[in-house]
Amino acid sequence: MSNPPPVIEVTDLKKHFPIRKGLLRRLVGHVHAVDGVSFSIGQAETIAVVGESGCGKSTVGRTILRLIQPTAGTIKVNGTDITTLSRHEMRPYRRQMQIVFQDPFASLNPRMRADDIVGEPLMVHGIANKKERAEQVAELFVRVGLRPQQARNFPHEFSGGQRQRISIARALALNPKFIVADEPVSALDVSIQAQVLNLMVRLQRSEGLSYLFISHNLAVVEHIAHRVAVMYLGRIVEFADTADLFANPQHPYTEALLAAIPVPDPAMKRTRHIMQGDVPSPINPPLGCHFHPRCPIATERCRVEVPLLKPGADGRMVACHLR
Amino acid sequence: MGSYLIRRILLMLLTLFGVSVLIFTLLRLVPGNIADILFDAAGMIDPVEKQKIIRELGLDQPLVVQYMQWISGLLRGDLGFSYISEKPTIDEIAPRIPITASLAAMALTLSVITGVPLGVISAVRQNTKLDYALRVFSLSGLSLPSFWLGLLILMGFVHWFGTIPIYDRNNTPLEQLAFMLVPAMAVGYRASALIMRLTRSSMLEVLRQDYIRTARSKGVSDTGVNYDHALRNAVVPVITIIGIEAAFLIGGLIVTETVFNIPGVARFLVEAIRMRDYPIVQNLVMFIAFSVVTINLLVDLAYSLIDPRIRITD
Amino acid sequence: MDQQVNTQDVLKVNGLTTYFFTRRGVVKAVDDVSFTVRAGETLAIVGESGCGKSITALSLMRLIPSPPGRTIAGTVMLDGTDLLQLSEPKMRQMRGNKISMIFQEPMTALNPLLTIGRQVAETLILHQNMSRQAAQARAVEMLKFVKIPEAEQRAREYPHQLSGGMRQRAMIAMALACNPRVLICDEPTTALDVTIQAQILELIVELQRNFGTAVILITHDLGVVAETAHRVIVMYAGRKVEEASAEELFHRPLHPYMNGLLGSIPRVGLTKRATASEHVALQEIPGIVPALNDLPIGCAFAPRCPNAGDKCRAAIPPFEEKLPGHFAACWHSDVGAKVPT
Amino acid sequence: QKSGGTLRVTHRDNPPSASIHEEATISTVMPFASVYNNLVQFDLSTDRQNRLETVSPELATAWSWSEDGRRLSMKLRAGVRWHDGMPFTSADVKCTWEQLIGQRDIGLRKNPRRSWYFNLKSVEASGPQDVTFILAEPQPSFLVLLAGGMSPVYPCHVNGAQMRTHPIGTGPFRFGELKQNESMRVVRNPDYWKPGKPFLDAIEFTIIANRSTSVLAFGAGKFDLTLTGDLPPSMVDEVRAQAPSTICEVQTTNTQANLLINRDRPPFDNAEIRRALNLVIDRNAFIEIIGRGQFLIGAAMMPPPSGLWGMPAEDLASVEGYGTDMATRRAQAQGIMRKLGYGPDKPLRLKVSTRNIPAYRDPAVLLIDHIKHAYLEADLEPIDTGAWYVRMLKKDYQVGLNVQGIGIDDPDVVFFENFACGSERNYTAYCNKDMEALFHRQSQMIDFAARRKLVWEIDRKLQEDGARPVISHQRQGTCWWPYVKSIRLSSNSIYNHWRFEDVWLDR
Amino acid sequence: MSVTVPLDHNAELRRAGAFAHGFFGQARFLARRYPLGAAGAIILIFFILCGIFAEWVAPMDPLTTNAKYSLAAPSARNWMGADMMGRDEFSRIVHGARISLMVAISATGLGAIFGVSIGLASGYIGGWFDLVFQRVVDVLQSLPLLVMALVITAALGPSLENTIIAIALPLIPSVSRVIRSNTLSLREMPFVEAAQAAGMSEWRIAIRHVLPNTLAPLIVLATAQLGSTILTEASLSFLGLGVPEPHPSWGRMLSESAAEYVRTAPWLVIFPGLAISLIVFGTNLLGDAMRDLLDPRQRS
Numbered sequence A: 001m002s003n004p005p006p007v008i009e010v011t012d013l014k015k016h017f018p019i020r021k022g023l024l025r026r027l028v029g030h031v032h033a034v035d036g037v038s039f040s041i042g043q044a045e046t047i048a049v050v051g052e053s054g055c056g057k058s059t060v061g062r063t064i065l066r067l068i069q070p071t072a073g074t075i076k077v078n079g080t081d082i083t084t085l086s087r088h089e090m091r092p093y094r095r096q097m098q099i100v101f102q103d104p105f106a107s108l109n110p111r112m113r114a115d116d117i118v119g120e121p122l123m124v125h126g127i128a129n130k131k132e133r134a135e136q137v138a139e140l141f142v143r144v145g146l147r148p149q150q151a152r153n154f155p156h157e158f159s160g161g162q163r164q165r166i167s168i169a170r171a172l173a174l175n176p177k178f179i180v181a182d183e184p185v186s187a188l189d190v191s192i193q194a195q196v197l198n199l200m201v202r203l204q205r206s207e208g209l210s211y212l213f214i215s216h217n218l219a220v221v222e223h224i225a226h227r228v229a230v231m232y233l234g235r236i237v238e239f240a241d242t243a244d245l246f247a248n249p250q251h252p253y254t255e256a257l258l259a260a261i262p263v264p265d266p267a268m269k270r271t272r273h274i275m276q277g278d279v280p281s282p283i284n285p286p287l288g289c290h291f292h293p294r295c296p297i298a299t300e301r302c303r304v305e306v307p308l309l310k311p312g313a314d315g316r317m318v319a320c321h322l323r
Numbered sequence B: 001m002g003s004y005l006i007r008r009i010l011l012m013l014l015t016l017f018g019v020s021v022l023i024f025t026l027l028r029l030v031p032g033n034i035a036d037i038l039f040d041a042a043g044m045i046d047p048v049e050k051q052k053i054i055r056e057l058g059l060d061q062p063l064v065v066q067y068m069q070w071i072s073g074l075l076r077g078d079l080g081f082s083y084i085s086e087k088p089t090i091d092e093i094a095p096r097i098p099i100t101a102s103l104a105a106m107a108l109t110l111s112v113i114t115g116v117p118l119g120v121i122s123a124v125r126q127n128t129k130l131d132y133a134l135r136v137f138s139l140s141g142l143s144l145p146s147f148w149l150g151l152l153i154l155m156g157f158v159h160w161f162g163t164i165p166i167y168d169r170n171n172t173p174l175e176q177l178a179f180m181l182v183p184a185m186a187v188g189y190r191a192s193a194l195i196m197r198l199t200r201s202s203m204l205e206v207l208r209q210d211y212i213r214t215a216r217s218k219g220v221s222d223t224g225v226n227y228d229h230a231l232r233n234a235v236v237p238v239i240t241i242i243g244i245e246a247a248f249l250i251g252g253l254i255v256t257e258t259v260f261n262i263p264g265v266a267r268f269l270v271e272a273i274r275m276r277d278y279p280i281v282q283n284l285v286m287f288i289a290f291s292v293v294t295i296n297l298l299v300d301l302a303y304s305l306i307d308p309r310i311r312i313t314d
Numbered sequence C: 001m002d003q004q005v006n007t008q009d010v011l012k013v014n015g016l017t018t019y020f021f022t023r024r025g026v027v028k029a030v031d032d033v034s035f036t037v038r039a040g041e042t043l044a045i046v047g048e049s050g051c052g053k054s055i056t057a058l059s060l061m062r063l064i065p066s067p068p069g070r071t072i073a074g075t076v077m078l079d080g081t082d083l084l085q086l087s088e089p090k091m092r093q094m095r096g097n098k099i100s101m102i103f104q105e106p107m108t109a110l111n112p113l114l115t116i117g118r119q120v121a122e123t124l125i126l127h128q129n130m131s132r133q134a135a136q137a138r139a140v141e142m143l144k145f146v147k148i149p150e151a152e153q154r155a156r157e158y159p160h161q162l163s164g165g166m167r168q169r170a171m172i173a174m175a176l177a178c179n180p181r182v183l184i185c186d187e188p189t190t191a192l193d194v195t196i197q198a199q200i201l202e203l204i205v206e207l208q209r210n211f212g213t214a215v216i217l218i219t220h221d222l223g224v225v226a227e228t229a230h231r232v233i234v235m236y237a238g239r240k241v242e243e244a245s246a247e248e249l250f251h252r253p254l255h256p257y258m259n260g261l262l263g264s265i266p267r268v269g270l271t272k273r274a275t276a277s278e279h280v281a282l283q284e285i286p287g288i289v290p291a292l293n294d295l296p297i298g299c300a301f302a303p304r305c306p307n308a309g310d311k312c313r314a315a316i317p318p319f320e321e322k323l324p325g326h327f328a329a330c331w332h333s334d335v336g337a338k339v340p341t
Numbered sequence D: 001q002k003s004g005g006t007l008r009v010t011h012r013d014n015p016p017s018a019s020i021h022e023e024a025t026i027s028t029v030m031p032f033a034s035v036y037n038n039l040v041q042f043d044l045s046t047d048r049q050n051r052l053e054t055v056s057p058e059l060a061t062a063w064s065w066s067e068d069g070r071r072l073s074m075k076l077r078a079g080v081r082w083h084d085g086m087p088f089t090s091a092d093v094k095c096t097w098e099q100l101i102g103q104r105d106i107g108l109r110k111n112p113r114r115s116w117y118f119n120l121k122s123v124e125a126s127g128p129q130d131v132t133f134i135l136a137e138p139q140p141s142f143l144v145l146l147a148g149g150m151s152p153v154y155p156c157h158v159n160g161a162q163m164r165t166h167p168i169g170t171g172p173f174r175f176g177e178l179k180q181n182e183s184m185r186v187v188r189n190p191d192y193w194k195p196g197k198p199f200l201d202a203i204e205f206t207i208i209a210n211r212s213t214s215v216l217a218f219g220a221g222k223f224d225l226t227l228t229g230d231l232p233p234s235m236v237d238e239v240r241a242q243a244p245s246t247i248c249e250v251q252t253t254n255t256q257a258n259l260l261i262n263r264d265r266p267p268f269d270n271a272e273i274r275r276a277l278n279l280v281i282d283r284n285a286f287i288e289i290i291g292r293g294q295f296l297i298g299a300a301m302m303p304p305p306s307g308l309w310g311m312p313a314e315d316l317a318s319v320e321g322y323g324t325d326m327a328t329r330r331a332q333a334q335g336i337m338r339k340l341g342y343g344p345d346k347p348l349r350l351k352v353s354t355r356n357i358p359a360y361r362d363p364a365v366l367l368i369d370h371i372k373h374a375y376l377e378a379d380l381e382p383i384d385t386g387a388w389y390v391r392m393l394k395k396d397y398q399v400g401l402n403v404q405g406i407g408i409d410d411p412d413v414v415f416f417e418n419f420a421c422g423s424e425r426n427y428t429a430y431c432n433k434d435m436e437a438l439f440h441r442q443s444q445m446i447d448f449a450a451r452r453k454l455v456w457e458i459d460r461k462l463q464e465d466g467a468r469p470v471i472s473h474q475r476q477g478t479c480w481w482p483y484v485k486s487i488r489l490s491s492n493s494i495y496n497h498w499r500f501e502d503v504w505l506d507r
Numbered sequence E: 001m002s003v004t005v006p007l008d009h010n011a012e013l014r015r016a017g018a019f020a021h022g023f024f025g026q027a028r029f030l031a032r033r034y035p036l037g038a039a040g041a042i043i044l045i046f047f048i049l050c051g052i053f054a055e056w057v058a059p060m061d062p063l064t065t066n067a068k069y070s071l072a073a074p075s076a077r078n079w080m081g082a083d084m085m086g087r088d089e090f091s092r093i094v095h096g097a098r099i100s101l102m103v104a105i106s107a108t109g110l111g112a113i114f115g116v117s118i119g120l121a122s123g124y125i126g127g128w129f130d131l132v133f134q135r136v137v138d139v140l141q142s143l144p145l146l147v148m149a150l151v152i153t154a155a156l157g158p159s160l161e162n163t164i165i166a167i168a169l170p171l172i173p174s175v176s177r178v179i180r181s182n183t184l185s186l187r188e189m190p191f192v193e194a195a196q197a198a199g200m201s202e203w204r205i206a207i208r209h210v211l212p213n214t215l216a217p218l219i220v221l222a223t224a225q226l227g228s229t230i231l232t233e234a235s236l237s238f239l240g241l242g243v244p245e246p247h248p249s250w251g252r253m254l255s256e257s258a259a260e261y262v263r264t265a266p267w268l269v270i271f272p273g274l275a276i277s278l279i280v281f282g283t284n285l286l287g288d289a290m291r292d293l294l295d296p297r298q299r300s
Ligand SMILES: Nc1ncnc2c1ncn2[C@@H]1O[C@H](COP(=O)(O)OP(=O)(O)OP(=O)(O)O)[C@@H](O)[C@H]1O
Pocket: A017, A018, A031, A032, A033, A051, A052, A053, A054, A055, A056, A057, A058, A059, A060, A216, A282
């Protein structure tokens, strides 16, 4: 991954949402949704982002796509900085990056037909005429495992898994190099989930796609990701190869997270160490290490000093004073 | 809370400023002016006299100056003089306000005490005969033009009692109240219907909520579910409608005061518009707008009392 | 009756059938479902979304929205009383008292305008004839019981002031306030974060141990099932297709649906791959769940089943004991009975 | 006769002010006439028709004309006091009429009857009780003008603004209060110079804008008397149906519906089209529909027998457009229009403008329907009251339908107000020097019969000129309950008898 | 609720509308499901047909006066009597349907078009545009609708077009408020974000993705407004503004001049009032059903 520039490179990305209150929309504070995140994604690589609800996973994805404007940091696509490109300048890059959302119901316009949904990106980018477009759409349908006969149906006539396939087909329409998959299977049934995951893996192999795979399902993450970033309150606390992370978590939060996953095998029933307490609010995150109020091994230092994400043994990155 | 109020009040002032500009401009767009109307009654026009009057009333000044004069007067509490009666505007408006206000209050009270319970009953008995009957009743209230309803009521009075209620300032307060009841019902019917409809749909909406199912799963009786759990939640949106309806009522009162010949501000406003009596119209409109925004503020405050989710802090 | 309690079944459901009569036809949401729960036991109901798990639970509580729903057959014996035959007021005395329920969405399942304390106390007032003060005090105790910190303070707060985990705890406090015989948990953790989910599950297990309550746990997370359930029933398209103890089921699923399900879930630590970049494809169950208003004639799973034959497409397989204590409804259960690897 | 009680009267709208000299509407005259006195007034006890012969003393006890008929000297009543206690003198009379002819400004804003006094040169006060009107030419009708209800004497020491809002007079009632759009009230003047009068304690006028409400209220006994001349014949029927015992009189109100035709602008600069328009109007339909058969057909002057000066019916019938045979008239009109190139398929489109109140709108609607027969397709343009007179004055209309009130049934009033060059109320700006000479001639004639003949002639010429075609003379009703005694109405005016000093309640 | 005899499935299904097929089948089912709404639709369709085919339905010309039939009582010739001018009341009411509906539909349509444009722009552009617009809406909403309409007609002068404008203008804020809040929530929808991710212009997103999804609430709102527009027109006409003579507007027919015949010619008061009430009643019934049908939150 050294020679060609990474498909996506994010450096010190920050996104602080202003909180406005009242009728005069006065600024009363910020949600520190993403608070200094750096990573890169290589060709045909899947990076997973895991973490609890509200820790900023989706925000990272959206910011990379410039669907929301980052507060600070840079985003590079194939080595080009796109952080400050105008809407117009963004257009060519839009074709390289796409997104698939969690909610298969809300992510398709209920008033458009499936083929229009899939074909629309082609149209707005002026790719192909009407006839070619129809062909391409049909091909996309086949590629994601949908029957082209259903092309004229409305989204509500599809099942959740099929809808997710339409979403993927739409994302693939522009032949992107990189897809942000924001919890693409969380809303799906287990039996359907496998279909979608397999499809994603297949596509990655055949098209060399890179994924930013956002999820809170660690099992799925382990299955699909090459590397995993564990986020907590807007920061990456641990970043490692999947196998390493699952085999030997370094950060206490990662440990707790892994411990909390129920394993679908009664034979493996174990006494778990369950982390207590709630996730703090990202509006006023705890000082120092964000995790210290819930951390079983926190020390005085954790309360005051922000631990940096530093490379540890075997190239893993951990943000903990103690590990 | 304090600073919230201050901000709300600032916003109210902004709105009122907008209203003042709007009404001032609209009125100046109206063809014809007070001088012509004054002459009209005499059926003659004397250009020299007309100029004199226009000058006397300051209507020859540039509009901006006129506007500034009005607003600065308003801020000093000086509402100017009616063009028609030449009496201070305040003396013309002030005595009429209690009449309209009490009529509106009465109509609103009537509509709330009928609308809310009927709405609840209609929702609880959804799709029964009773529900259909109540819905037809409420939709009728929204469909009958209030002036027609007023006329029919008057016809009924003549037919059955051989008399009609006439507003008389010399009545005792009790008689006055009794008199007001009829027009209050005529306008209140519409408001009642609206409130009932809203209560019904709000109630139905609430009854579908998960927490209602939770209550049922605890073994709460239907009555408990309906009145203890649902109604409380259902009235929240109804309160807004009461605020909005208060503004609407003034519209209804214009025709009702005309039909029942009640010397309130609503009818007075129409007369004043007709007569281009700008000082009256402008100040009265400002008063109405002021009442409406104040009511809205009160509604919002009431909201926060009823619904703990709405916090009025900082 | 009292002696039966500990040794015998608390809740016996037999032939429960609930249909929805809709514009699209009869939705057979729950079709001839039978099961038993013993005191102190956790029975899990698993199955795909829309297969009738919640409706089964609501049928037990007699809270089916009607119209369009109707429970048209079956018995629900709670300590020897058929709930389905009770008058509505009698049934009300059961709800929240002998049988209570926790719902999926802790965000919406609490009345936003009432304090937590009051909502917990309400159950006590309704069923235990407590005075308001006594109930309030007991409610605070219950909140402490479910490990809500600063319970006195929280009792006076409104639902929106609590986090999701706290709310679910409050729900549990409410459901357990009268020490019911049966507690139905309808996906109690799905809406929660993993770490919180673990806390809640642990809490339920712990309370069950203390109270000896029979728990019906509805979920589609097989991990949760594996960690908490004693026995499991698997539902598919409104019908029960398999029932066994948890160990048995995970070890030797007999129904091809369950078999496929186990094969299709990625598991932490079990994913095998040659290199970091090479995935082993998950086992897929092709197709989708049939619509409940338009079920195939035979086995509902037949269209997706790799083993399906003509018989499967012609007749609904009987639900029978294939191995000791292991029931399934499949014409080919011998084929399905291989351990997934 | 009994004293005491409050007379309750219905009223239709807000009087523009309480100052009679500044207004020309019954809305002001009826409620406030009782506050004032005139110099002279019409006596109704001998004759229901207001005319020179019935003029009788009020504040002037006696009067005499000079030899040349150019000086009218009057002896004023002594010991009369204004309501504020000031004595009434000849200075007040001088003041009032000097204001009316523009020689003095006591703060009146409007002077609608300026044209009445075209002939008054000055007023002399030779002593506190002696006053002389000096005229340019002899004018027998001058006394008639002074006797009208719209000629009260104003106090010289009170300014216009007060007269509009809180008038001071010498009359039997004092101003009580005026609540805009609500009510007016006058109360007994205990120091009235006519001993023993008035009988009533107070009179209260309640404004009820909706006429049906007001009729219902009157019929229900909430009121004793209706605003005079306010009830159209249809409403009188209504009252009679509701309360058969009430007394209702329908009288000529001295208001006429007439057409303002803009002869300076196409298409009505063409005299032929004006003729066609005049021919096709079915005056009888107006009488029948709007007047419920009670309105009168006439020319500019009020027709007999109510009126004194109107043409006899047979004379009138010979004026073009007054013939009874509608079919022929329509054929004639269609012939004219065809010749000009119009027809059923090519109608002439135009606008009929009128004031946006029912009394104007109803006849206008009828008019539009009638003129369709002459291929004139008209739209109605209702003009807001505030803009109506200005539009007329600017001649910004094609055809206007106007309803015009005339204060006194007298040719001087009618001719000089409406047809004299430069008069403010001459909306059509009709200006014919020859006719104007005739107006002056009739005004100076002492002999009644000869004068009336000349008036008829003038009237016929005005109609034939199409100066302002008259459609109908209105008659409207006044109703009161039988226990209201001594209400007397004249046959040719609604304005002149509202002193209320003789009225009493028999309850 | 307790288990009883086996159910007759077909009867239950028929009740639920399972056998409603085709347009008429569906219509029949909807009519049975929403009997009040169906009644409303029938009333409204009836009046619309009256308005469209007024020339054929009405036995007489509504403008032709006739002294002979002035204030004629209902009879074989004049089914609903005749007004003072001798014009046939029934014919006038039939033609009045056209005027009333024209005013109501155009005003609602106009209000909806502007309301939607402004609401969409405000919700979509946000920022200062939204802020300014919100304040303008505050201003417009702090005055009663009728007062606004009165001042506007007074300013513009009475005519058919001006009446429409005067009624449409005060409608704009309420429409745009609904559309705005809808737009705001739609803007957050993933499918809008997906469109943005595909590089679509904001314009296209607003028109293709947001607008069509605001249609349902708009239809609900517009049907609900239709009735109140008719009433506003009637009130304006009653107060002497509004649609001018000789157009047979119901409100004006009821207004001052007709109101004078409460006793002698009550049919002049009763029939136009009935017509107004009935048509507004119809639109309200329909509006309610529309809301039930289109607004999923209201569905039971
Ligand atoms: N547009 C926004 N305005 C303000 N705050 C926002 C906005 N979008 C997200 N946030 C806040 O930013 C934080 C991070 O949100 P984000 O959606 O990235 O979390 P997430 O990790 O994806 O959570 P989940 O697992 O629930 O999807 C949250 O606290 C959220 O409330």
